[in-house]
Amino acid sequence: MILPRLFLGLQRELDILSKWLCLGVAALVLGLVFEARAEHDESIAVIIGNKDYTSDRIPDAAYAHNDAEAFKGYLIDVLDFQESNIIDLRDATQAQTEEILGNHRHHEGTLWQYVRPRRSHVILYFSGQGLMGDEGRQGYLLPIDSSPRNPAINGYPLDILLNNLAKLKARSVTIYIEASFSGDSGGGRWTGNNHPPPSYPWQQVLPAGVVVISAAERDQAANWDDQADLGLFTNHLLSALYGMADTSGYGNQDRVIKASEVKAYLDDKMTYDARRRFGRKQEAVLLGDEGAVVSSSAPDNPQSRPKTRRPARIIHRTGTRHEPAPQRHEQKAYEAAKLKERTCATLRKQKVDFDKKHGNCVFLPPTLNPAQTRKNLDACWNEWGNKSSAVAKELQRNGC
Numbered sequence: 001m002i003l004p005r006l007f008l009g010l011q012r013e014l015d016i017l018s019k020w021l022c023l024g025v026a027a028l029v030l031g032l033v034f035e036a037r038a039e040h041d042e043s044i045a046v047i048i049g050n051k052d053y054t055s056d057r058i059p060d061a062a063y064a065h066n067d068a069e070a071f072k073g074y075l076i077d078v079l080d081f082q083e084s085n086i087i088d089l090r091d092a093t094q095a096q097t098e099e100i101l102g103n104h105r106h107h108e109g110t111l112w113q114y115v116r117p118r119r120s121h122v123i124l125y126f127s128g129q130g131l132m133g134d135e136g137r138q139g140y141l142l143p144i145d146s147s148p149r150n151p152a153i154n155g156y157p158l159d160i161l162l163n164n165l166a167k168l169k170a171r172s173v174t175i176y177i178e179a180s181f182s183g184d185s186g187g188g189r190w191t192g193n194n195h196p197p198p199s200y201p202w203q204q205v206l207p208a209g210v211v212v213i214s215a216a217e218r219d220q221a222a223n224w225d226d227q228a229d230l231g232l233f234t235n236h237l238l239s240a241l242y243g244m245a246d247t248s249g250y251g252n253q254d255r256v257i258k259a260s261e262v263k264a265y266l267d268d269k270m271t272y273d274a275r276r277r278f279g280r281k282q283e284a285v286l287l288g289d290e291g292a293v294v295s296s297s298a299p300d301n302p303q304s305r306p307k308t309r310r311p312a313r314i315i316h317r318t319g320t321r322h323e324p325a326p327q328r329h330e331q332k333a334y335e336a337a338k339l340k341e342r343t344c345a346t347l348r349k350q351k352v353d354f355d356k357k358h359g360n361c362v363f364l365p366p367t368l369n370p371a372q373t374r375k376n377l378d379a380c381w382n383e384w385g386n387k388s389s390a391v392a393k394e395l396q397r398n399g400c
Contacts, residue, residue, distance in 0.1 A: 050128030
């Protein structure tokens with residue numbers, strides 16, 4: 001009788017001990033997640049989604065707005081970013097890009113104002129078009145007012161990006177690029193005279209603490225996922241960051257997602273998806289510390305990633321609100337409307353310019369011959385008056 005009672009007592013003690021151990025492990029995990037989320041209280045993100053390019057030589061990046069919205073959702077939902085710490089732009093011009101990230105003369109842009117040195121983590125996400133220049137020795141992110149002929153003049157150089165980010169002295173910098181630099185995209189090849197890049201666009205050695213994960217190798221296209229209405233890279237990247245990269249086969253299920261685990265997931269899922277669906281090669285690029293932690297608070301259920309896109313909440317620093325990107329069935333009508341809008345804006349600008357020059361004819365310097373002065377005045381009026389009338393007809397013809 002004594003031994004059974006002894007065994008029963010030991011069993012009760014073990015049950016109590018196991019419960020305490022389970023509670024302790026749960027508390028430890030929750031503590032790590034809370035610490036990881038609190039770590040982003042001072043983190044700063046820059047999101048740029050460039051879709052509507054003004055040059056007819058650069059195709060629009062069909063899902064750049066959607067990509068940017070979805071990535072912002074990840075920052076808020078998973079990393080618990082404060083929305084006020086997210087600098088978010090749609091269709092950023094060169095001036096707006098430099099205002100945020102600085103330029104070769106001055107690195108102290110808006111991002112520099114937001115960052116707390118050695119305390120803030122910095123995340124940069126870009127979706128749009130990229131291009132090589134300088135005979136293939138330099139890569140550029142393209143603002144919407146870029147020209148493919150002169151990316152060195154109106155593109156944003158990758159080496160300047162790295163230099164300026166390094167000067168922030170942030171705790172870490174993670175860069176995600178949904179763009180290719182080959183002159184090819186999900187919409188097909190769009191530049192035939194692009195220099196073939198001899199190596200990847202990031203020529204310089206990355207500063208310590210900087211990690212880059214980009215959509216495609218130097219000679220590949222960044223494909224579009226028409227089923228998800230996202231870039232193919234962004235769609236699979238978000239799945240990885242929402243927790244799939246920490247699952248068996250890619251990670252070690254420790255609720256900490258490393259850059260190498262994201263790369264392993266993309267190599268398996270995205271690369272196969274591109275080959276099977278599009279017959280193309282697309283391999284993500286990882287530069288920097290492969291062991292760097294890029295997400296440390298993966299959800300309990302990695303497949304709980306939101307399927308619906310958020311409505312556009314983004315306001316430029318200029319205060320211009322942008323509408324959500326269209327669904328696929330609306331794409332052609334949307335593109336036609338945007339083309340008409342740009343055409344009308346150009347024509348109106350020309351009309352104002354020609355009318356101004358027509359009015360300035362009265363200020364022509366007089367000559368010693370009154371008849372010649374009158375002749376010059378009539379010629380000026382006729383030239384700019386005719387040009388103004390022609391533009392007015394174009395405005396009417398285009399329904400402006």
